Amino acid sequence: MAYPDDLLVSGERVVLHKHPHAKMLVVPVLVLLLVVAVCVFVAALVREQTWAPVAWIALAVVGVGLAVWLTLVPVIRWRTTHFVVTTRRVLVREGVLSRTGIDIPMSRINSVQFRHTALERVLGCGTLVIESASDEPLEFTDVPQVEKVHALLYQEVADDT
Template identity: 35%
Template sequence: MVISSKLLDDGERVLVGTRTHVKALLLPALLLVVTAGLAGFLSTLPGGERAGTWRLVIWVVALLVVLRASVLPFLRWLSTTYVVTDRRLITRTGLLTRTGHEIQLDRISDITYEKGLLDRVLGCGTLVVSDAGEMGIRLPDLPRVEQTQLAVSRQLYRSSRPHDDA
């Protein structure tokens, strides 16, 4: 589950719950492979009595690069969630310091999506949600962005229709 049921109001139901698309991990994965390959190649070069020290330095630098370029983006991806309920849009992100943002659905004035060429190939995009008081929030690399936009639009339509008392 993308969001704990403890964070939902009574009777509130989740319409869409997701993380960013795995596309966000393509570059970190590539950097991991390149760094490991480069470190492996460079560790074969040193010779002589200081070869062990140079190999240690190479692998420590490689480890630091991998932590910064691959592990941190993976942890950010893992800790970022987007949830649309029948009442609000909820975003949560952060490793040590959590940041959350909520917009009540009845405050949303516009919801659009953007898809570049790579986004179209991979089936993701950026959802842009605007409310009356803000410029809007961008939810980048959202999987199935068109379906998410449609689900929010349908819920907005349902919420705006007058209820029949008969």
Template identity: 40%
Template sequence: MGLPDHHLTEGERVVLSFHPHWKRLIMPFLALIVVVAAVGAAFFLLPGDYEYAGYAWIAVGVVAFVALVLWSIIPFLRWRTTSYTLTSHRFAISVGVLNKSEDDIPLAKVNSVSSDQKFIERLLGCGTLRVESASEKGEIDYRDIPKIQLVRQELFRLVEDASDGNIDGR
């Protein structure tokens, strides 16, 4: 997870590396349960002596497979392949299952760091991290960041160190 060592520059170290919060997996998990329950009910309710029972079971299986892929497997893979890495020099974001998109924000270009948390997010310990940088993208929101206060604190500390020219406390 995160940046491999060979992608780090000289003197750069990984401070934090994480995936989005697990709350993103609640709906895919519920979809998995609903699809499995629906398939079980369909197989139970389809009469075995029905002339086209074999075709009906195949149709139920195909529909269930497609539903599982779209509603459970793809969201899980998106969650799994999304990673946030905070290093001593940059904030790196990597997203993508088949196609990969990577975005690096140099800490020296970060103007401000803030966070937002709804009530449920406060209970779960996650939130939205807002990073404003002196780049063409400007203000960027990263949703579902786990341990949002720790991430914000570390990012702010590293930004302050970068603005002072003080890397790794030196």
């Protein structure tokens, strides 16, 4: 999905648009599988009881509630988090109902660093650290292909000067 062009200023174009690494979705998916397994197990345990239909309805309500809260919400949060590099700035946008964002002009970026653990290297992600002229360094975790993003961002900063 491309970043909305109407949010860009005249002459600005998107160079890179990423969501956080998909590793953020591993735990929510495992939780979904666990919730389904527990609900099926408990439903099978109570099937011989006279109150089984009521228990099944209660299990369905609890199971759907947990699935929405522990799986759907993190997936939507992941999908609505944007890391965008344009020809003029770096933008980060997060949130669905209440949105937060930060814009860092290329001219204000002093240095760009990255780091990743051994596991993150295997998964192809890491942390990007951007040091701007007036603020403390900003860290963006779970950036996919962090080394490529670092190189691209460094090139954009060098082209801006």
